[in-house]
Amino acid sequence: MREFLDMGGYAAFVWPSYAVTLAVVVLNVVWARRSLARSRAAARRRLAAGGGDA
Amino acid sequence: MSWTWFHRLASPPHIYRLAQRLTPWFAWPAAALIVAALYGGLVLAPPDYQQGDGFRIIYMHAPSAWMSLMVYTTMAVAAAVALIWRMKVAHAVAASCAPIGASFTFAALVTGSLWGEPMWGTWWEWDPRLTSELILLFLYLGYMGLRGAIEDPQRADRTSAVLAVVGIVNVPIIHYSVTWWNSLHQAPSVMRLGKPQLSTPMLVPLLMMLLGFTLFFVAVLLVRVRGEILVRERSASWIREALST
Amino acid sequence: MDEPRNPAHGAASVLEAARLVLERDLTLALRRRGQLVQPLAFFAIVTTLFPLAISPELSRLREVAAGVLWVAALLASLLALEFLFREDAYDGTLEQYALSGQPLTGLMFAKTAAHWLLTGLPLALMAPLAALSLGAPPGSLPGIVASVAVGTVALSLIGSIGAALTLGIRRSGVLLALLTLPLSLPVLIFGARASELAIHGESCVAPLELLAALAVLGITLAPLAAAAAVRISLE
Numbered sequence: 186m187r188e189f190l191d192m193g194g195y196a197a198f199v200w201p202s203y204a205v206t207l208a209v210v211v212l213n214v215v216w217a218r219r220s221l222a223r224s225r226a227a228a229r230r231r232l233a234a235g236g237g238d239a
Numbered sequence: 240m241s242w243t244w245f246h247r248l249a250s251p252p253h254i255y256r257l258a259q260r261l262t263p264w265f266a267w268p269a270a271a272l273i274v275a276a277l278y279g280g281l282v283l284a285p286p287d288y289q290q291g292d293g294f295r296i297i298y299m300h301a302p303s304a305w306m307s308l309m310v311y312t313t314m315a316v317a318a319a320v321a322l323i324w325r326m327k328v329a330h331a332v333a334a335s336c337a338p339i340g341a342s343f344t345f346a347a348l349v350t351g352s353l354w355g356e357p358m359w360g361t362w363w364e365w366d367p368r369l370t371s372e373l374i375l376l377f378l379y380l381g382y383m384g385l386r387g388a389i390e391d392p393q394r395a396d397r398t399s400a401v402l403a404v405v406g407i408v409n410v411p412i413i414h415y416s417v418t419w420w421n422s423l424h425q426a427p428s429v430m431r432l433g434k435p436q437l438s439t440p441m442l443v444p445l446l447m448m449l450l451g452f453t454l455f456f457v458a459v460l461l462v463r464v465r466g467e468i469l470v471r472e473r474s475a476s477w478i479r480e481a482l483s484t
Numbered sequence: 485m486d487e488p489r490n491p492a493h494g495a496a497s498v499l500e501a502a503r504l505v506l507e508r509d510l511t512l513a514l515r516r517r518g519q520l521v522q523p524l525a526f527f528a529i530v531t532t533l534f535p536l537a538i539s540p541e542l543s544r545l546r547e548v549a550a551g552v553l554w555v556a557a558l559l560a561s562l563l564a565l566e567f568l569f570r571e572d573a574y575d576g577t578l579e580q581y582a583l584s585g586q587p588l589t590g591l592m593f594a595k596t597a598a599h600w601l602l603t604g605l606p607l608a609l610m611a612p613l614a615a616l617s618l619g620a621p622p623g624s625l626p627g628i629v630a631s632v633a634v635g636t637v638a639l640s641l642i643g644s645i646g647a648a649l650t651l652g653i654r655r656s657g658v659l660l661a662l663l664t665l666p667l668s669l670p671v672l673i674f675g676a677r678a679s680e681l682a683i684h685g686e687s688c689v690a691p692l693e694l695l696a697a698l699a700v701l702g703i704t705l706a707p708l709a710a711a712a713a714v715r716i717s718l719e
Binding site for chain 1: 273277281282286290291292293295296299300302303338339342343345346349350353354356357452455459462463465466467469470472478479481482
């Protein structure tokens, strides 16, 4: 296990790369869901205010 | 030839529902592929004969770099479609692409730099790929800056679409000029270590990761597009329907 | 009225209309000489900063002269973009152009040509002074002038897209730079290379040809994009 974590001496480069990229992956999920939630909330407010054309 | 399918395809309510239905079909395979590729890349693939375990950064760097270009291309194609056929949905797609692409461009730059230290002995090398990636980040930032600066949403859509199309015409020119520039100044032995020669057990996780990231992009895009469609849609009846699900 | 003739009225052909736009822009600009001098003064100041920041030794400056010259030219032409459409957007001239029935692309090309004559060409003519002050040998001047003259054609065209995209945005200066500079990168690379070769006494034909190719590509595509952006800003 320690050998695996050591990455043949490249741990200081390999693990941060994986951390940054996977953080970007996770953040994309969070941001996308948040942006959808925000748009839905805004649309709901518009409806409540009697907005829209129909 | 009948165009009804085209209009049906382009109608916001249809796309909204379709996006909602399709998201899990992309999200779960993407998650499975990425997890499997992580195992394959970190555990199963043997170390490179020159770079040792350092080469494993490729499993993060190459897919991020691929995303940065693929997402930009998607954005520009969507922008062109939106301009030509005046399709609101295509504008929604283009607008959704930018933050995704910019974030992966950032990841490609960081992992490139982290790979550069063991490969070249410096954190930053003005190597053509990294330089192009940096310019691509500026293009994304410009696109998002322009979009943010225009208050009227329709004008923001159309103006930024022109920029995206102009940008995609320039991307190959920029890449060519940067490569040309680099070839003039390159010291003969920049690379301390050779490029990894990928054997099959090394290559398979890479291909899985590329596919996984691509599917992931589609899944995130589908979620974002729904939000962007809602912002652009004014007809109350179907919004009520969309919100009820 | 001593406003120059507006091409929107009765212009027969595209070429005629484009010629009138060009003439009008030149006439108006020559009435505001102060504005014309600004980018040139900026160019002179920036090239003066480098010897003060690096070293007064000409041998050291010569090493970086091409790069300094080109970054200064790039920034000066960026600064000048502010004047390209601003007035015409305020007083409704752009709107008249769009409604004139003439292809807006042709008129945009004429406006960009006028802009180059008023900023790019003077910059090219000033480049020898700056180059000499940075230690470039006199023999290199023709190459430097040629590279700046051709390169600024491409810069003006790229800039016209950026200026058209940022029409109607308040305080657009930084955004304009963010949009235009990445697209100008190939011009900077080939231009600086041409000047560098000229300073080293070698032939700069190859990068000059690449610069010319960029200019030609810009001539064919940039006015289209600028016209599209102007139309959108008027909607």
